[in-house]
Structures are given as structure tokens and as C-alpha cells.
Amino acid sequence: MTTMKEHKTNVNGKSHKGVGSDRYEVRLSGSGGHGVILACVMLAQAIGLDPHRNVVQTQSYGPEARGGASRADLVVAKGDIFYPKTMKLDLLLAFTQEACDKYYQDLKPTGLLIVDSTMVTKVPTKNSYGFPFLRLAREKVGHPMVANVIALGVITELTGIASREAIKSVVKARAPRGTEEKNLKALQVGFDLAKQMRRR
Amino acid sequence: MTTMKEHKTNVNGKSHKGVGSDRYEVRLSGSGGHGVILACVMLAQAIGLDPHRNVVQTQSYGPEARGGASRADLVVAKGDIFYPKTMKLDLLLAFTQEACDKYYQDLKPTGLLIVDSTMVTKVPTKNSYGFPFLRLAREKVGHPMVANVIALGVITELTGIASREAIKSVVKARAPRGTEEKNLKALQVGFDLAKQMRRR
Secondary structure, eight states, X not given: OOOOOOOOEEETTEEEOOTTSSEEEEEEEEETTSOHHHHHHXXXXXXXXXXXXXXXXXXXXXXXXXXXXXXXXXXXXXXOOSOOSOSSEEEEEESSHHHHHHHGGGEEEEEEEEEETTTXXXXXXXXXXXXXXXXXXXXXXXXXXXHHHHHHHHHHHHHOSSOHHHHHHXXXXXSOTTOHHHHHHHHHHHHHHHHHHHHO | OOOOOXXXXXXXXXXXXXXXXXXXXXXXXXXXTSOHHHHHHHHHHHHHTSTTOEEEEXXXXXXXXXXXXXXXXXXXXXXXXXXXXXXXXXXXXXXXXXXXXXXXXXXXXXXXXEEETTTOOSOSOSSEEEEOHHHHXXXXXXXXXXXXXXXXXXXXXXXXXXXXXXXXXXXXXXXXXXXXXXXXXXXXXXXXXXXXXXXX
């Protein structure tokens, strides 16, 4: 297992505080069926393979969490995580306009917003990345359910929050039997998307 | 959706503080492959269908969480949950001896311990329930992977932490395609086990 290094993502010319900083907060959001909870569980597990990181992964259910938007959070730190709930997000992934509208306020001004570009047409900031995750899942992998795994590929590649090897091993282990190849292909689609984006 | 009532479980003559109390903490533990995280996500989601409950579901990864034992926690309360990490457990499920040995110290003295009776042979208290979840999954459902769902059936039936309807709908929705019936059957096996136990 490689040790992750501090990684600075340059979002439209604005430096994004990377995961090497002491506390890094992530939220994956969408609606039911987008698999954001499973994606967040997998991401947390992959990060947790690094012996130098602690991770707490949470989802909340209650009045504030009900309604159409579904979400899952994680906090990663080098040291102990005393307060495991997210406070101000460093990274927000939104698969839907509703999730974007609802959670954008929780993102730090320097935070990284990643949206599904087909679903989220009103983006509240210029500091964002848009990818057609859901469309690519259908067209490139032939399976709309793997949009979440494409997003995991993008997130790990852009931020270095987990190593490629770590996220691959977790995605492979958690994929329902018979879908391992499709899930690994989806992950690769995500890696490639992020690499193209960084080359611009 | 029925509103859940306070439910007191009588464990070997000792009253167990039920889920009607303001804060109730649950940990599901085992080793990788027992599906404790997915089970905890499903339980949290089922509880969250009750508009009178708030739930935070967490898993931690880091030095303390590494090693063989896998775990997932949830906290349920009627009011706001300011501290989402578990402090003292009201209910601990242990699928393995290692998980039982590791986490029993986190259980309240009046807490409810539920173990896999085939796997956990050294039980640290008389206040416990033992069920052969893994064996029953193979023998009654024909699928060792559903032991976690049998345990969900037992837990919901024993504690009333979620309604039968709520846990059924969540298990059905989250079951991989084609396994819905096996998962619902596993849940019913769990309901029946708990009912038999309460009749003693």
C-alpha cells in the first residue's frame, strides 16, 4: 500500500486545499438509487487501508435528512477524529440539482464541487467540475448503476484521497458477484475522466 | 408507518432499557464478509422511516478499527443527536469470538448482547442471546450471506427499534437484484427466532 501524499487540485485556477491537511470532509449526494451510501462506504474503506489516516463515515436519517436528497459523509484526518460529523465540506459530489441546491451551502468557499453535468444544470459556482456520470455509466459500461463507481474513480484521481490500488481492491471486493468487471471498468472510466480534466 | 413504542426486553430476568429511551446505541460486529456495515445501513434507514426518530450511522476506519474485527454503529434518538459516535452500547451483535471479546467492554451493564452461538463459544455474560445465524442462513435460506439479515430480523423483533414493515421495505429495496426473496425469507427467519425466544 502506498502512503498518500498531499495533493493540491487546481480548480479553475483556484487552489483547493488537499487531503493532506489535517481534517478533510466529503459528502456524496444524490437521490435514492444513485448508490451514494455504498460509494461512501467504499471510499471510507479504501482510505482506511492507509495506516496513516483515520476515517469516520456517517449517514444521518431524520427530519433534516428526509425528502428526495440522499447523502453520505466522511471525515478523514491524520489524527483522531473527535467530532465525526461534517461541519464544512472540502468536497461535495452532487448527482442531482436538488442535492446540489440543498448541500452547496455546506461547502467551504475553497471547497471542490463535482456534479453530474447532465442532471445539475444550474451550478452555483464556477469552481466546479461537471461530468456526465449517469450517461457515461450507461454508454461506456452499459450499466446505469455504476455511475457512483465512476464518481469514485474521479474523486480518488482528482484528490489523491485514496490510492488507486486501495479503491480498486475495495470496489472489487464489494461488487455484487458477477459485476466485478463492470465495476472495475467504471472505476477506470473515472480515473481517465479526471486525468483528462487535469491535463487542460 | 406505525409509530414505534417503548419496548422493554427481558433478558434472563434483567430488564433491558428499550429504544423508547432518549439515546440508544447499537453496534453490529463480525469479520469482513458478514455484511455488518450493510446490515447497519439498512437498520438505520428503516429506523429513519419513523418521523419521530433521528439516526446517525457510522463506521470508523483507522488504527483502532483495523485487524480482523469489522463493525458498524448507529445512534438513535427522539431528539437531536449532538454526539454521533457511540459511547456506551445498548445493543451489541457479535458474529465472531474476536468481535465479542473486543467490543463487549463497550456494552452497558444492562445492555443486550446477541451472538452467533456457533461462532461465539465463550460468552462473557449470562445476559445474552445466542442464535446460530450463519448456520441458519445456510440451512434455512440456502445462502450464507444472509446471516446479517436474519440478525436484523431478530434485532427488530426483540427491540422494536424499527417496525417490521420498515425493515422489510428497506431489505427488499437494498437486496441485489434476484435475491429479494431470499433476503425477505431470512428476515422472517429472524422474526420467528426472536418470537420463539420471547415465548420462553
